[in-house]
Amino acid sequence: MDITIKIKNRKGELHEVKAPTDMSLNLMHIVRAYELEPNGTIGLCGGNAMCHTCQCYATNNVDLPEKKEAELATLSRLPNAKTNSRLSCQIPVTPALEGLEIEIAPLF
Numbered sequence: 878m879d880i881t882i883k884i885k886n887r888k889g890e891l892h893e894v895k896a897p898t899d900m901s902l903n904l905m906h907i908v909r910a911y912e913l914e915p916n917g918t919i920g921l922c923g924g925n926a927m928c929h930t931c932q933c934y935a936t937n938n939v940d941l942p943e944k945k946e947a948e949l950a951t952l953s954r955l956p957n958a959k960t961n962s963r964l965s966c967q968i969p970v971t972p973a974l975e976g977l978e979i980e981i982a983p984l985f
């Protein structure tokens with residue numbers, strides 16, 4: 878099944894995209910698949926919660942899975958982290974994300 882997610886990129890463009898829930902993808906993969914950010918500017922650690930290039934802000938009230946230790950550790954080092962920050966590579970695409978809205982955080 879596909880869910881619909883709204884993603885604002887670093888240029889401020891809002892994209893509404895469909896994301897499949899049955900392909901073991903995460904939100905970082907979706908941003909890359911739709912080329913919402915230029916190559917080489919997102920997902921540089923390959924989805925291991927070790928860089929920060931996939932940081933996003935969750936901007937509506939869709940419930941997200943709890944942060945695990947690696948994500949918490951990386952977020953704690955980011956100067957532009959906010960209370961609604963997440964590493965998009967740590968959020969699997971599941972039916973529970975239907976209607977989610979995120980904004981890709983700026984690089985620094």
Ligand code: FES
Nearest residue numbers: 920922924926966
């Ligand atoms: S891709 Fe590096 S932290 Fe998510």
